[in-house]
Amino acid sequence: MKLIVKLIALTLLLFSLALIGALVLAVEDKPRLQGRADLTAERIAHGKQFFEQNDPRRLKAGSVKQIRLEQEDLDLAINYFANQYLGAVAGLSIDAGQAVIEGTLNLPQSPLGRFLNVKIAFKQTDKLPTIDHVMLGKLWVPGFIAEFLMESILPRIQPLVDWGVLDTMMREVKFEQQYALVTYQWQNNLPAQFSGIVFSVEDQEKITIYQQRLSELTIKNKGNLELTRLMQPLFQLAQERSQNSDAIAENRALILVLTFYVNHKALNKILPQPQLLIKPKWRKVTLNGRDDFPKHYLVSALLAAYAGTPLANAVGLFKEMEDSKSGSGFSFNDIAADHAGTRMGELAIGSELNAQKIQALMMQANESDIMPKTSDLPEYMAEAEFKRRFGGTQGAPYQKMMREIERRVAALPINQ
Numbered sequence: 001m002k003l004i005v006k007l008i009a010l011t012l013l014l015f016s017l018a019l020i021g022a023l024v025l026a027v028e029d030k031p032r033l034q035g036r037a038d039l040t041a042e043r044i045a046h047g048k049q050f051f052e053q054n055d056p057r058r059l060k061a062g063s064v065k066q067i068r069l070e071q072e073d074l075d076l077a078i079n080y081f082a083n084q085y086l087g088a089v090a091g092l093s094i095d096a097g098q099a100v101i102e103g104t105l106n107l108p109q110s111p112l113g114r115f116l117n118v119k120i121a122f123k124q125t126d127k128l129p130t131i132d133h134v135m136l137g138k139l140w141v142p143g144f145i146a147e148f149l150m151e152s153i154l155p156r157i158q159p160l161v162d163w164g165v166l167d168t169m170m171r172e173v174k175f176e177q178q179y180a181l182v183t184y185q186w187q188n189n190l191p192a193q194f195s196g197i198v199f200s201v202e203d204q205e206k207i208t209i210y211q212q213r214l215s216e217l218t219i220k221n222k223g224n225l226e227l228t229r230l231m232q233p234l235f236q237l238a239q240e241r242s243q244n245s246d247a248i249a250e251n252r253a254l255i256l257v258l259t260f261y262v263n264h265k266a267l268n269k270i271l272p273q274p275q276l277l278i279k280p281k282w283r284k285v286t287l288n289g290r291d292d293f294p295k296h297y298l299v300s301a302l303l304a305a306y307a308g309t310p311l312a313n314a315v316g317l318f319k320e321m322e323d324s325k326s327g328s329g330f331s332f333n334d335i336a337a338d339h340a341g342t343r344m345g346e347l348a349i350g351s352e353l354n355a356q357k358i359q360a361l362m363m364q365a366n367e368s369d370i371m372p373k374t375s376d377l378p379e380y381m382a383e384a385e386f387k388r389r390f391g392g393t394q395g396a397p398y399q400k401m402m403r404e405i406e407r408r409v410a411a412l413p414i415n416q
Contacts, residue, residue, distance in 0.1 A: 013078060017051050017071040032117040033339040039080060039310045041318035048318075053251070058071040064171065071178040084308040095101040097124045098132070099175050111305070120146070124175050130340075204271060205252035210266060213237050214257055215280040224284045227294045228367055235362035247355035252305050259298040261285070289338070290372055297341035297371065304345030312342040318395065324383040331379035334406045340371050343409055361414045372408035377401075 054067050058330070076387040081092035082103055090103035098121065106114045119135040131150070134141040151372075171183040199207070217230055236251040260267055262285045283336075287293035296316070303312035316338030324330035348358045378401075381389065390398040409415065 005066070022131040031089070031115045032119075033091055035089055038297055039314040041077070041314055041321050043076065044127070044314050045321075046319040050322065052065075056184075056186050061187060062118040062185060064183065064185045066181055066183040069182060071180075074180070080308070084310075091169060094175050094178055095314055096177055097175055098122060099129065099180065122175075127172055128170055128177070129173050136307075152222075158181030165327060171381075199271060201255065206245075207257055207267065207271065209236070210234060210254050210257040211240070211280070213263055216281050221283070224286055224291075227262070227285050227287045227297070228365055228370070230261075230285065231362050231370075232364065234258065235359050238259050239356070239359040240364060242356060242359065247352055247359065248349045250354050251358065253347060255298065255301050255305050255345060259302040262294045262298055283356065288367055288374065292334065292372065293337045296337035296342075300338040300341035301348070304342045305349045307312045309342055309346050312345065313339070314357070316342070321383075321393075327382035330386040331381070332377040332401055332405065333374040333379045335402070336372055336374045336377060336408065338403055339405055339409045340412065343415060344370065347414070358414065365414060369413040372412060377405075 022156060035070055049343050050073070056065070059065060070093060071094045074094075078092050078101060079090045082088040086103075086105060088103050088105040088414075090101060093100050100122070101118075101120045103118045105118070107116055117135075117137050120133070121132040122129040123132040131143040131146040133143050134146045169184050169187055171185055173183075174179075174181040194207065201241060214230065217233060218225070221229065232255050238247070238254050257267070261280060264282055266279075284291050285294045287297060300316055301314045303315055316335060319338075320330045320334055323334075343361075346353050372386075378389070385390070386394075390401065392398065
């Protein structure tokens with residue numbers, strides 16, 4: 001019996017020493033990467049063009065298609081994801097037959113160091129890439145161990161996603177110099193599978209509850225509706241539910257439902273489960289007497305709540321640049337609505353405390369509490385006029401106007 005106890009004690013000691021040794025090798029004093037993703041209106045335009053050229057929804061079920069993904073685009077996407085969701089910095093490099101993702105994650109201060117530097121090397125195969133090896137600081141992890149861990153972790157990260165379906169969809173990935181060629185077979189049920197990546201069963205239940213309440217409000221109230229008349233009771237419901245729930249998740253669901261409604265978009269576009277959805281009565285929704293402001297305000301809030309402030313700001317500016325070329329013209333009024341909505345969405349999910357604070361404020365907020373004055377801001381400018389008056393988005397007059405808009409947004413009661 002004593003021998004068994006000694007063997008167990010020795011095993012635990014060796015395991016502890018191995019773990020400590022791994023941590024010493026993995027955690028470092030210096031970051032390998034520094035910098036944040038630079039999202040611009042031009043990058044958004046590039047992404048929109050790429051999607052339009054490769055929109056898989058145009059394909060018939062079973063169709064096979066190959067697309068080319070540039071290293072620059074993938075590097076930006078990976079770094080933005082790392083910035084936004086992990087507070088980390090990441091980068092991607094692609095060479096013939098291989099690809100490498102590197103990242104740096106800030107850690108709490110400790111004697112071992114402040115940074116976890118990660119490197120994941122992928123190698124090309126006849127079908128899909130496999131992990132060649134992983135480096136955690138100076139700790140080298142062989143590919144077969146990393147693959148095993150990934151196969152074990154993925155189903156637990158998001159059990160709603162049928163990874164088998166995705167594996168069937170992907171036919172081949174080839175790495176060339178600074179780009180990847182991806183061959184896939186389109187399947188009509190993929191949108192339903194991808195919706196599970198973003199929205200869990202719990203998320204869908206929350207969305208359904210706010211959709212039900214919104215339907216009741218739109219049936220009860222006739223004619224045009226001020227945005228705040230919908231926000232007040234919805235945020236009151238969010239506050240009540242947050243007593244026994246996650247306030248951030250409640251706010252996200254509320255913002256999503258309201259955004260789709262003011263834009264007259266059905267939720268089954270993203271949640272292909274019609275049995276869960278209750279259709280509201282479509283009404284015109286206004287903010288400061290205009291029906292375009294709620295769209296700008298809420299789309300920006302939605303992007304900030306789900307994808308982050310940099311993306312929300314870049315998308316808003318991209319929309320105005322597009323309008324200056326062929327739409328209603330560049331509008332600083334719209335920019336103000338974008339930034340006010342972005343700030344609300346940012347606060348609504350910033351922390352549990354901020355989420356609850358926003359709920360309390362929005363329950364009784366008037367239009368002047370959430371939207372700055374815009375009547376004196378220039379709008380309806382064609383591209384040539386915008387460049388002449390403001391020097392484009394790099395001009396000093398433009399920068400001055402943007403600072404004024406930010407000042408007005410910051411002064412709103414909900415931001416105090």
